[in-house]
Amino acid sequence: MKRWSLALALTASVLPSAALAQAVKPATSKLHVETQYFTLANGLRVVLAKDSIAPTVTVAVYYGIGFRVEPRERTGFAHLFEHLMFQGSKHAPKGVFDTTITNSGGVNNGSTRFDFTNYFEVVPSSALDRMLWLEADRMANPVIDDAVLKNQQGVVGNEIKVNVLNQPYSTWPWIDLPMLANSNWYNSHNFYGELAEVEAATVPDAKSFSEAFYRPSNAVLVVAGDLDYAATRATIEKYFAPIAKKPAVVQPDISEPRQTAERFKSRVDALAPKPGYAAGYHVPARGTPEWYAMGLIDQMLVQGDDSRLYRKIVQETGIAGEIGGGINADLGNMFNYRGPMLWSFSFTHDPTHPTADITKAVDSVIEDLRSKPVSQAELDRARTKLRSSLYGEIDGGGRVGLVDLLASYALFDNDAGAINRIEEGFAKVTPALIQKTAQEYLRSTNRSIYVIEPGAAPGAANPQGGQ
């Protein structure tokens, strides 16, 4: 769902040096991100986070509209609209936005996720003011006409072809599994979009979508990096404060009923040469004690080669060669969504392993976790892995991971400082809470299994034609 698959391998780390003076002992170090958080009169929430890692800044605008809440009969529209936001604004016609960033020595991208659409730039800090100006102009004055719509329908159509239609496994499991596991349309439609519906979108569709969701009160602006707090705040006030205030967006009901019976689906994939097995379980509500427990369960079950499902499915039974998964695994992480979500895992395997045998192997792992308390050592190791991966996320490319966490907590919880309490939440999890959470959420009746039957001959590529 990314606008352009540039391999970003970027910057950043966040932990201000004061907080890390004793960082040689990470067991005692704790994530602490210094932030300034404020809301403009028009409702735009702003997070500033200063660091001195590199002479660059990361600017991100997160709008509280994801593919979950997009118009019916216009599947894929949230993503198509993301593309349109790069097509020019009143004071920066088509091409100016991208060229300005390139020519100032930066990179930019955008993406559409379950509950937000984000736009971000990593640029030399000398270009910060211009980035804020550009983002303000496209928030206030996007220019969407038939020419850019038609152009981006072509681009998005090609994106769907390259990622889905010309790819083995295509929508499996990242779109197939939510569609199977959920019953509320908002959670269960094809959010990449049916090609025909993407191609049917009109300029009035885009204008009403923009009008409904792209407003200051439904957005968060994050600026992180080499910045001056007072000056940056003043610049933000200058460009964003004049944008008209509109009421907060009212979210529709996106809740899911408690699942009480296992779901199963299979389909033949014409391009896939091997069978695939995926399973998803609804997770506890974000931010609850059980949700933190689920994050550690994820670590114990599928993250890393020491995890229980890896040991069983890869090492002991040889069913698969690798196993991938997590909470919101395919389109984000366990922090950057609000609403119903799945913990899932998937792998491909040889046809010598029937689905029933695989489910039996999976169940042996899951039921062990549900019936016996985990050891303190295993729980501690899960916390270590989680802490390391959290630091890695935050220390990763272009401060994109840091900015994503700050924006998510600001957008969904109006609390950017919550980033500094993530570790606390995991620290409170006990073996008893793990077991209680596993009992409720790892029930087979809370599970959906989606398998792929191969439709392609192995290595199929028929020589013919040409001359």
Place this chain on the structure above:
Amino acid sequence: MKRAFLALTALLAATPAFAQDNFPPAPPIAEPKPFKLPATETYSLPNGMLVTLVPYGVAPKVVVSLRVRAGEIVAGDKTWLANLNAEMMKEGAAGRTSADLATAAAGMGGDLDVSAGMQTTSVSTNVLSEYAPAAVALIGDVALHPDLPAGEFVRVKANLDRRLTQALAQPGTLADVALGRTVYGPNHPYGRLLPSQAQFAGYTISDVKAFHDSQFGAKRAHLYIAGRFDAAAVKGAVEKTFGGWAAGPAPVGLASPHLAGPKVVLIDRPDAPQATLRLSFDASLAGSDADIPQRVTNSLLGGAFSSRITTNIREDKGYTYSPYSDVDLSPGDALWTFNADITTDKTGPALAEVFKEIRRMQSEIVGSEESKGIRTYMAGLFAISNSTSSSVVGTLATRDLLGLPANWTDTYVPAVLAVTPEQMMASAKTDYPIGKLTLVVVGDLKTVVPQLKALPELASVPFQTMTVP
């Protein structure tokens, strides 16, 4: 039309303050502040192993990455033997089972990653800082003393066989394999990216053991440690872990002559919605006088998102999603390739635009705004893409693999900024000789071939079909 658009863009980037309403004028963009890679310390052990320490970042993490010049190029004609060896190395070492190794890495907050590429096998992990010395020991155990247990061999081989099958289902893999075979010939390591399934089935655990015994050694190894760590403790662990490693063989150089174009190579993928393209030309070696100008020229032609080709065939025409070009640099070899997945019935028109953009680079001097812009972009990208420990390790390891001087990381940005529009035009003329192209197309040939035949650039070029694997 297109030229007018670009001229307008340049003008707007320079003086965008033309608002006629209350929206404030665009603020200026100053020159970027300078960026320098962190200081590094490189030393060698008596057995010849090189060690580079890079204190970097503020998060309490450390990357430990051993690169051994034991990739597929030293596997002879046993393609993927290095890959198979890498997978087997995770199956136990120095008396520790695979579960022990995985648990040890996880307890430090990391994963054990062993992977083989064309040039090297790397053994790496990214752990919490306090475990840096223990991570060095773990990496050493796996690299020097893998058990290579016969009992796990059938399973590991089946996994790779499945990965091979999956790779062959991807149009991009088919295109890459065909391109390698066409440019380097089927008997060169670069010309055989994948083994046949029958060939792979013949590999034995003895082959793997012989590969590890004969190809791994200190003289081929470079250990990179980057992040926050206690340097004295790490140096001690390095000496203790690697000090006794046998020197082993020196790295192998590989001559890689290109088979001459022009050639069009086709692989049929009936009814595919897109054509997957690879368009290649010979390129200049890393570190040669032509190297930096070719990189700048490539960025403007097709490497950057704002490049001319992407602007044209994506942002103007909507023919494709993620086209890009790059210069693939290996020791003693360089190849420029343009990659794209194009909607099937636009394949001919898209290629026509690519040729047009190449000719424009060859015949018109790049304007000063555009040329300065792309140089600034590359300088900025260098800062952005080297600001994590693991990305710095990647940059340094590539520099060392390509035999570039130690100060290359300091001279790269000034060299980029010094490239002139005249050099770019000269580079474009040398780098993209359309009459010598190698073009690979994976797609629905009944639809694509007539479009290709209609292109004047391909009128007298021989077309051939290929079967992969």
